[in-house]
Amino acid sequence: MGCTRGLLTRCLCGITGLFYPQYGIVLDAGSSHTNLYVYEWPAEKENDTGVVHQVEVCKVEGLGISGYSQDTEKAGLSLQRCMKRAQEVVPEHQHRETPVYLGATAGMRLLSIADRVLSAVEKTLRSSPFNFQGARVISxxxxxxxxxxxxxxxxxxxxxxxxxxxxxxxxxxxxxxxxxxxxxxxxxxxxxxxxxxxxxxxxxxxxxxxxxxxxxxxxxxxxxxxxxxxxxxxxxxxxxxxxxxxxxxxxxxxxxxxxxxxxxxxxxxxxxxxxxxxxxxxxxxxxxxxxxxxxxxxxxxxxxxxxxxxxxxxxxxxxxxxxxxxxxxxxxxxxxxxxxxxxxxxxxxxxxxxxxxxxxxxxxxxxxxxxxxxxxxxxxxxxxxxxxxxxxxxxxxxxxxxxxxxxGSSDAGWTLGYMLNLTNMIPAEKPPTRPLSHASYYFLLVLSSSSLSL
Known part of the structure; x- marks a missing residue:
């Protein structure tokens, strides 16, 4: 049975899903302040290279999270404005599949109660609609x-x-x-x-x-x-x-x-x-x-x-x-x-x-x-x-x-490398070269099916 006009429409609609970009969010919790970064890449090329770019940076107001050691709840609350900004940048239908990571650096390495601060931060990040993947102090x-x-x-x-x-x-x-x-x-x-x-x-x-x-x-x-x-x-x-x-x-x-x-x-x-x-x-x-x-x-x-x-x-x-x-x-x-x-x-x-x-x-x-x-x-x-x-x-x-x-459009700090590593987007071996992208392949397949049905 050939691909009817209705089926062709449905096929093309399915193909367009391949073009939806994917997103990742990383919070850089430094000693003096925290920045939130939103990254975007084409879904069809998630294991290729040179496709990830930064689409948003939001500077968290106030102190770095280590500065809230005397009132740890404020560490989590301080992130709310930038998390709401991330919800505006990432399309709503992709919130649940978008990973969120927080990496804390030297300010938290110096803090003896870092675990308590991280607990307050995790509470805020888990309440967001995104896919929370963890908050930790990186070495x-x-x-x-x-x-x-x-x-x-x-x-x-x-x-x-x-x-x-x-x-x-x-x-x-x-x-x-x-x-x-x-x-x-x-x-x-x-x-x-x-x-x-x-x-x-x-x-x-x-x-x-x-x-x-x-x-x-x-x-x-x-x-x-x-x-x-x-x-x-x-x-x-x-x-x-x-x-x-x-x-x-x-x-x-x-x-x-x-x-x-x-x-x-x-x-x-x-x-x-x-x-x-x-x-x-x-x-x-x-x-x-x-x-x-x-x-x-x-x-x-x-x-x-x-x-x-x-x-x-x-x-x-x-x-x-x-x-x-x-x-x-x-x-x-x-x-x-x-x-x-x-x-x-x-x-x-x-x-x-x-x-x-x-x-x-x-x-x-x-x-x-x-x-x-x-x-x-x-x-x-x-x-x-x-x-x-x-x-x-x-x-x-x-x-x-x-x-x-x-x-280009991306900050030169450690956060992009952190996300690339955690999402396994840099392969150990060189990916094989494809003659066509996934989307192009499926598009030609649908066109061929359509021609055979005429």
């Missing part, structure tokens, strides 16, 4: 690895078939790009080194992606994100002060009084509070770039290295290789304040020095929150110190660094 090694996967996936460096390179000029000439990520509480460095074997096995990962093996070096420095690094610096400076501190890492005119007890509220600063004869710190900025660099360098211990080469604090780091994509937690402040799309070039010191002058006039930057504006002197200088003194990026290596906000 620093995972965060670095997923960030590396994200950058190389979006740049097409895995040699995925059919992938459109959004930014060909960023593509790594050696096959993959390294990934650098700087958050509020930790920083990660991940890349494929030329040196084999990797001397420290705890820093070694193995991936097989699209039929190729990758031996990856990765390390996460907990407490060396920009917020916690500021605490480390202030704690170091306090040892030689009498409770009043002229700080070169804050712009002239900056005044702040802080309780010493507020500084010692997490594991990044162990002991010390009881040794101080004062209870408050009177902080006054005097904006001196060179002196700021000197005070920051004190938190990087480079006196001991048990390996052939190290970064700092005795951590193994093989020689840097190839290009690196850098994802900065507060990159938008660099762009807004300095007016530069690239944070570092051959004149990084002069460019950083201008920041101290610019920050003296807050009225010029009304859209920037006072916290970021006031700490920008430190943040910009710390980023340069970390890259140069911590990781060893010399002036000759600066041109290998790309400061990334987005690649």
């Amino acid at each position: 620093g090694q995972e965060e670095g690895a997923y960030g590396w996967i994200t950058i190389n996936y979006l740049l097409g460096n895995f040699k995925q078939p059919g992938w459109l390179n959004f930014l060909p000029h960023l593509r790594s000439s050696r096959g993959t790009s390294g990934a650098l990520d700087l958050g509020g509480a930790s920083t990660q460095i991940t890349f494929v080194p030329d040196q084999e074997p990797i001397e420290s096995q705890e820093n070694s990962l193995h991936f097989r992606l699209y039929g190729k093996n990758y031996k990856v070096y990765t390390h996460s420095f907990l407490c060396y994100g920009k917020d916690q690094a500021l605490r480390l610096k202030l704690a170091s400076d306090l040892q030689a002060s009498n409770g009043s501190l002229l700080d070169p890492c804050f712009h002239p005119g900056y005044l702040r009084i802080m309780n010493i007890s507020d500084l010692y509220t997490n594991p990044c600063i162990a002991n010390g509070e009881q040794q101080l004869p004062f209870t408050q710190l009177h902080l006054q900025g005097n904006g001196d770039y060179q002196r700021c660099r000197m005070t920051i360098q004190k938190i990087f211990n480079t006196s001991h290295c048990p390996y052939s080469s190290c970064s700092f604090n005795g951590i193994f780091l093989p020689p840097l290789q190839g290009e690196f994509g850098v994802s900065l937690d507060a990159r938008y402040t660099w762009r807004e304040v300095s007016g530069a799309s690239q944070a570092c070039d051959n004149h990084v010191e002069q460019q950083a020095s201008k920041v101290f002058v610019l920050l003296q006039v807050k009225a010029e930057f009304p859209k920037i929150k006072e916290k970021y504006l006031s700490e920008y002197c430190f943040s910009g200088t710390y980023i340069l110190s970390l890259l140069e003194n911590g990781y060893g990026f010399t002036m000759e290596k600066w041109q290998s660094i790309q400061f990334l906000g987005k690649i």
Whole structure:
């Protein structure tokens, strides 16, 4: 029996279902804030490559979830607005099949009651119409690895078939790009080194992606994100002060009084509070770039290295290789304040020095929150110190660094790599090439059936 007009209509209606996109949602619960990302990909190509792209990002208002340790219920409630936004972006008939994941990073790694906060978060996520797949604290090694996967996936460096390179000029000439990520509480460095074997096995990962093996070096420095690094610096400076501190890492005119007890509220600063004869710190900025660099360098211990080469604090780091994509937690402040799309070039010191002058006039930057504006002197200088003194990026290596906000339509952070891994969308072996897509195959089949019935 042939395919009648009614049957043909029903067949075509069924085929159009193959074109409905699929969605995935990932919440990045960082130390200072949480972002919700919605990803979309064609259903017919869920095991191919180069098809996943970001369609929405929603910044959760308020603190990061670790900031609600004294009132854990608020951690879950804070996510409601962005979860409602996700319901608007994802078509209603696909809510139940859309997975939701939450990954918490360094802020929660530092929190002793992380399980209680996650329970409150899970309560909110389970009440949504989506397919909740879990909320957990990811390790620093995972965060670095997923960030590396994200950058190389979006740049097409895995040699995925059919992938459109959004930014060909960023593509790594050696096959993959390294990934650098700087958050509020930790920083990660991940890349494929030329040196084999990797001397420290705890820093070694193995991936097989699209039929190729990758031996990856990765390390996460907990407490060396920009917020916690500021605490480390202030704690170091306090040892030689009498409770009043002229700080070169804050712009002239900056005044702040802080309780010493507020500084010692997490594991990044162990002991010390009881040794101080004062209870408050009177902080006054005097904006001196060179002196700021000197005070920051004190938190990087480079006196001991048990390996052939190290970064700092005795951590193994093989020689840097190839290009690196850098994802900065507060990159938008660099762009807004300095007016530069690239944070570092051959004149990084002069460019950083201008920041101290610019920050003296807050009225010029009304859209920037006072916290970021006031700490920008430190943040910009710390980023340069970390890259140069911590990781060893010399002036000759600066041109290998790309400061990334987005690649195409997607943010360059770890969340896309996390979702790709959990949904098994990156196969270990290279998928066989199909002469036709599923939809095209079925469409031709229906047309053939229709012709035979005439």
